[in-house]
Amino acid sequence: MLFLQLLLLVVLLPGGDNKDDFQEPVSFQLIQISSFYNHSLEENLGSGWLGELQTHRWVSNSGTIIFLWPWSKGNFSNEEWMDLEDLLHMFSIGFLQIFHNSVSQRQLEYPFKVQLAGGCELHFGEASVGFIRVAYQGSDFLSFQNRAWLPSPNGGSRAQHVCTLLNSATVAREILHKLFFETCPRFLTGLLDAGKAYLQRQVRPEAWLSTGPSPGPGRLMLVCHVSGFHPKPIWVMWMQGEQEYPGTQRSDFLPNADGTWYLQVFLDVEAIEAAGLSCHVRHSSLGDQEIILFWERHNSMGLIILAVIMPLVLLTGLAFWLRKRWTYREFPSTSLPLE
Structure with a gap:
């Protein structure tokens, strides 16, 4: 055979x-x-x-x-x-x-x-x-x-x-x-x-925050992204002060092309409670340190960007309106006389 x-x-x-x-x-x-x-x-x-x-x-x-x-x-x-x-x-x-x-x-x-x-x-x-x-x-x-x-x-x-x-x-x-x-x-x-x-190499993770699809009126889906870490074991948790916030959910580990890993950690919360939360990341590559991302700072950064962009948009609109008005005055429409 x-x-x-x-x-x-x-x-x-x-x-x-x-x-x-x-x-x-x-x-x-x-x-x-x-x-x-x-x-x-x-x-x-x-x-x-x-x-x-x-x-x-x-x-x-x-x-x-x-x-x-x-x-x-x-x-x-x-x-x-x-x-x-x-x-x-x-x-x-x-x-x-x-x-x-x-x-x-x-x-x-x-x-x-x-x-x-x-x-x-x-x-x-x-x-x-x-x-x-x-x-x-x-x-x-x-x-x-x-x-x-x-x-x-x-x-x-x-x-x-x-x-x-x-x-x-x-x-x-x-x-x-x-x-x-x-x-x-x-x-x-x-x-x-x-x-x-x-x-056995140690690769430090990178982390950032975002929001996911809204789970309902007055609620937020907070997402903590952690990527590029090796080895695979990692601890990621949404915290309120020094306490773990209940309801944290994790995605499956996904592999990156370079052999490192990617993970998402979700939290469904009332919008008014989000400001006091933070995402904590612990990994062997960090030693005794940990990564801490505060949602209130993430939210404040969005407000800062909004505060910078909105005046620029308003000023651009005002400049366009003034230019259009000046052009109208400089070259007023005239009526041709009838023969």
């Missing part, structure tokens, strides 16, 4: 052991999303992720790996990466062929999508954990546990059929276990070592 052949290409790649420098569990996973349109047309997207940071992507048709960061190679040699490219290419062919075969055996129907995630997670002080999960049409379908493929509870007969095909390759299952439960942790520790300076 092609699936057995591709797994036999696995090479065990050495890694470092500096994971203790990172205080939270970290994971690396390969993700492939495949869209099956018919027996001869499919689309595959492949990527590699260190936690929430994408580190690799590849062109599935050729298996070419693209390194998104200078340290994405970890401590692997070029020869080892070439072997891995061959592995990924054959994996894409062999694994997906099983799903095409399932269609021909009337177990699946075109079109459909398959999502695969395989990798490992380091729990410091405990043994590392490998995992392989497969989803069909966005729902859990298969998983790899104890050297065997198992159908998900809601996978039904379709998942059982695919598991039977995969489990028929005994040697392949052993190599697959070695790849994700032994090789992956070593790869991950080497990647952490190579990217240590980047991953």
Whole structure:
């Protein structure tokens, strides 16, 4: 079987052991999303992720790996990466062929999508954990546990059929276990070592205030924007004096293109209560300091701008009116005499 052949290409790649420098569990996973349109047309997207940071992507048709960061190679040699490219290419062919075969055996129907995630997670002080999960049409379908493929509870007969095909390759299952439960942790520790300076960098956040859509008459939606910070953990809160103001809501963290993060913190308040509020930001890059933005100052700045602009608008209008009046007097309209 092609699936057995591709797994036999696995090479065990050495890694470092500096994971203790990172205080939270970290994971690396390969993700492939495949869209099956018919027996001869499919689309595959492949990527590699260190936690929430994408580190690799590849062109599935050729298996070419693209390194998104200078340290994405970890401590692997070029020869080892070439072997891995061959592995990924054959994996894409062999694994997906099983799903095409399932269609021909009337177990699946075109079109459909398959999502695969395989990798490992380091729990410091405990043994590392490998995992392989497969989803069909966005729902859990298969998983790899104890050297065997198992159908998900809601996978039904379709998942059982695919598991039977995969489990028929005994040697392949052993190599697959070695790849994700032994090789992956070593790869991950080497990647952490190579990217240590980047991953542990401290980038100070920038913060500013604005208003969102009005939640109702006499109310304001205050928005505190915080952007460009790294690492991800951050504390942002609307305060009244030294007390946290109840009702603060946070958006999801959004990634910036440079690997930093962006966050919005909202507060729905009575307009008359907004003047005494402030947004506080605490982050590891700030040390013992914090960023404090006072809404009353933000509001006062708006009044200052308004106070400057409005007289200029009035003066411009007055000048235009005077010029028009002067032009009328200088060149009054005259009536031509009738012949």
